[in-house]
Amino acid sequence: MTDRVGNGNVTSGVREGDRLWSPSAERVEAAELTRFMRWLALERGYSFPDYNALWTWSVDDLEGFWSAIWEYFDIISDERPESVVIGEGIFDAKWFVGTHTNYAEHVLRHEAKAEPGETALCHSSEIRPIAQMSWQDLGGRVRKLATKMRAMGIIPGDRIVSYMPNTPEAVIAMLATVAIGAVWSSAAPEFGHKTVVDRFSQIEPKLAFVSDGYSFNGKVFDRRDDVSAIVNALDHLKHVVWFDYMGFGCALSTDAEIISFDAMIEGPPVMRETFQYERVPADHPLWVLYSSGTTGLPKAIVHGHAGMIAEHLKVMALHCNLGPSKRMFFYTTTGWMMWNSVISALITGASAVLYDGSPVHGGVDMLWRLASDTRTTCFGASPTLVDNMKKAGVRPGKSFDLSAMDMVLLGGAPATPETFQWFYENVAEDFWVNSQSGGTDLCSGLAVGLPIQPVYAGEIQCRGLGIAMEVWNEGGRSILDEVGELVVTRPFPTAPLGFWGDDSRSRYYESYFGTFPGIWRHGDLAKINCRGGVYVYGRSDSTLNRFGVRIGTAEIYRVLERVSGVKDSLIICVETDGGGFYMPLFVSLDANTTLTDALRKEIVSRLRVDASPRHVPDEIHAVPEIPYTLTGKKMEIPIRKLVMGMDVDKAASRDAMAKPAALDWFIEFVRQRAGR
Incomplete structure (x- = not known):
């Protein structure tokens, strides 16, 4: 199984850079990336001998590459882009100028293509058994909720916040918000009220989705006091939608209107043919994510519709090889950008697998049981969580039927060579271990997976298409096979529109462009090797x-x-x-x-x-x-x-x-x- 071609440090029989797996010819042939490269040759006359040549073209010709993504994935807009990108610098670049799009429309267009009853969401929690929601049910509930939000006076640009667990209700709320052009922002219910207020008060929300509590590792947490503190600290709040998840009931005293979540999705159906998505300009806010806030007020990071549509179609289809019949799971809460990423799997027609609760509730191998029962094809978790399983002696491949699984996605922290090797020894010999690195700042990956090339121990397979990522030394020179600062040198469509409330954009500039003027400094210590593989060594x-x-x-x-x-x-x-x-x-x-x-x-x-x-x-x-x-x-x-x-x-x-x-x-x- 292992062909040792690396030259890194040696521990535990595996070295950094050892080749652990290669895709079969059949896998390469079936990959969406292979189809995209064939389409480029047929429709655009571009033929590339390998991925590195494709990547080089994608960053040298941003206009050509991103227009190809727009056409290949048939992005819906009232008009074609007047310009794909205007400006050479990341800080002031304008993307997909002249277009009007809607992120939720691209997710739910798969409802029309799906067979009756075909699964969009698999979901479970500590208090709910595994269940499924079809594309038709998901779309229908989103349209009902969106229509009632419009009737309540929610208009494009209004901010909508959520203090909800990782359940289908949160997905429905997010898609309904986005469908009418309002701006989504989320915090997980385990966040204390001060942390939530620090985030939400910056964006002055008009409506809040809230939950009465949650369960973690068998313990029930009543969050009604926190909800009250949050709601009463948000001066611009007009409406509260109450999700009675744990059955405690509503105990709010507020001037805002209170309505139950169930009431918001009841009533006659809203037909797909008559529902109007709010198509908005490319620089219209889609959602607001937040930095960790460990040393100050969290940065309220704003992303736009068109850029996120193009990037998520690219990364989920081409780099994660997701599409209809695939199912993506990543262990996350609603307070982390990986929740947005799991939902973004839907944009390819894949299903999303949701779980709310402790990853070890009912046993340290609980997530593998969930993966088996839901027929998950893409299993995602942080390396830290995986290492805890490793230390506990979990051997998933021997305990569960994981025959549906063809890929593991590691994210959230650097993955060691030993973590890679553990999957091949304890899950399956013939599947794809895919590590990625990006973050909240762009809600996607910079260094990503590649379904058509081998996996090397500890190595992220490639730089993402259209992402001009390099590693620089302290003098600002690009280096290979040396450790330095991870930077991006040319515009990319999911660079933040800015930070909410930072009207001068000075805080945004200082956060990413102050070290190397005009160059995005991501804040990671990294290395790129001669074959284009990437190693991330932690925060610089x-x-x-x-x-x-x-x-x-x-x-x-x-x-x-x-x-x-x-x-x-x-x-x-x-x-x-x-x-x-x-x-x-x-x-x-x-x-x-x-x-x-x-x-x-x-x-x-x-x-x-x-x-x-x-x-x-x-x-x-x-x-x-x-x-x-x-x-x-x-x-x-x-x-x-x-x-x-x-x-x-x-x-x-x-x-x-x-x-x-x-x-x-x-x-x-x-x-x-x-x-x-």
């Missing part, structure tokens, strides 16, 4: 600097995953007086493990041998728990700021944390260190 603003050498935090975590007794870890590096550096390592340990001198020596030895002497920390400390954001990111930067002496309220927001108490140990650590 949490880069470790050891004796002048930049080290990605993922390099440390990869080694520590193999140290028995170490459950999780976090490492930072801070500058000290006199130009030195201080690099402490924090580890959380298994229940029956303590940080002995022997364990310290083993950690140091593993890092020295499996990585390098520069990877060895100055100190190792045991902590009760590693702090994470609500969206599952390790809080490296806030902890670094805390250790550097920043006030805790400025360094980290507890409201943006999954477990706020995890910060307490670090506060005491800094206090004691300051008293030395």
